[in-house]
Amino acid sequence: MSVQECLGDKIKQIRKSKKMTQKMLAQGVCSQSVLSRIENNLEIPNVSVLQQLCVRLAITMDQLMYTNFSQILEVQQFFVTLNKLLIHKKYHEMDQMLDETEILDRLYLDTDLQLYFYHLGIVEYFVKNRPETAIQGLRHGLSYTYSENKKDHFSSIEVQIIGFIGRIYADTNRFLQAEKRLERSVKLAVELPIEQSTFEVTKVFYHYARFLCAQMQYEKSIAVAIQGVKWSLDRLSYYYIEDLLHVASQAHEKIGNIDKSQWMRKTADSIKTLTNYENGVDLS
Numbered sequence: 001m002s003v004q005e006c007l008g009d010k011i012k013q014i015r016k017s018k019k020m021t022q023k024m025l026a027q028g029v030c031s032q033s034v035l036s037r038i039e040n041n042l043e044i045p046n047v048s049v050l051q052q053l054c055v056r057l058a059i060t061m062d063q064l065m066y067t068n069f070s071q072i073l074e075v076q077q078f079f080v081t082l083n084k085l086l087i088h089k090k091y092h093e094m095d096q097m098l099d100e101t102e103i104l105d106r107l108y109l110d111t112d113l114q115l116y117f118y119h120l121g122i123v124e125y126f127v128k129n130r131p132e133t134a135i136q137g138l139r140h141g142l143s144y145t146y147s148e149n150k151k152d153h154f155s156s157i158e159v160q161i162i163g164f165i166g167r168i169y170a171d172t173n174r175f176l177q178a179e180k181r182l183e184r185s186v187k188l189a190v191e192l193p194i195e196q197s198t199f200e201v202t203k204v205f206y207h208y209a210r211f212l213c214a215q216m217q218y219e220k221s222i223a224v225a226i227q228g229v230k231w232s233l234d235r236l237s238y239y240y241i242e243d244l245l246h247v248a249s250q251a252h253e254k255i256g257n258i259d260k261s262q263w264m265r266k267t268a269d270s271i272k273t274l275t276n277y278e279n280g281v282d283l284s
Contacts, residue, residue: 008041013069014057091126110144117141131168156198159188163204170211182208199237206240209247218251242271
């Protein structure tokens with residue numbers, strides 16, 4: 001099978017696996033007729049179009065070029081399941097999943113290895129209570145795509161790793177190191193193009209707001225928390241909004257804004273009630 005045929009077939013298979021129509025995938029990238037020709041092996045896309053299609057399909061160009069569909073799908077499904085556990089803070093289940101699978105032997109791309117070590121670092125910290133091992137793993141994961149001299153083209157996962165390293169430094173009383181990384185993670189989150197940012201990045205605002213509140217920088221803590229709420233809502237998400245509002249409530253209480261503190265707390269409770277329901281079913 002030629003490269004042209006591989007590309008067309010893979011793009012079609014991955015699109016269908018994600019339940020996307022040709023119109024959905026092509027929108028803003030190329031015409032639907034061009035996509036149809038690509039998928040039917042009648043046209044080879046240029047690099048720009050191919051890169052944009054890969055971004056929308058949540059794969060890399062290397063994955064598309066050098067791995068088969070079943071391998072791509074297996075790795076993607078692994079990280080989808082792992083990320084769902086992370087979203088719901090099911091850290092022990094994450095630990096079990098990482099321990100039982102041999103997925104590391106099937107990871108070849110830097111971005112996949114980075115994801116693996118990010119989740120492993122979270123387990124090392126929250127489950128095994130090993131902050132130094134967690135930091136070491138997170139730094140290793142970050143090193144696949146990131147250096148201190150990097151100026152642009154940051155990814156959502158890089159921002160999350162930087163923020164989580166800052167969180168661990170804060171929890172272990174290394175405040176200067178914590179503030180440097182937490183402030184940077186929020187700055188990078190704000191600079192992420194909306195189409196390249198994922199709602200999970202909201203956590204970095206929480207980590208920084210929480211740290212500032214603990215450092216008695218209450219006004220700045222409130223500002224970062226509200227910034228995080230707006231950032232999440234801009235992405236049509238409620239992720240971590242409850243936590244951000246609770247931090248803002250605590251900070252308002254510390255500076256004597258009791259009415260605002262109570263309003264924030266009530267709003268957080270309302271968000272919790274809302275997010276506990278899915279299709280009318282109570283998930284709490």
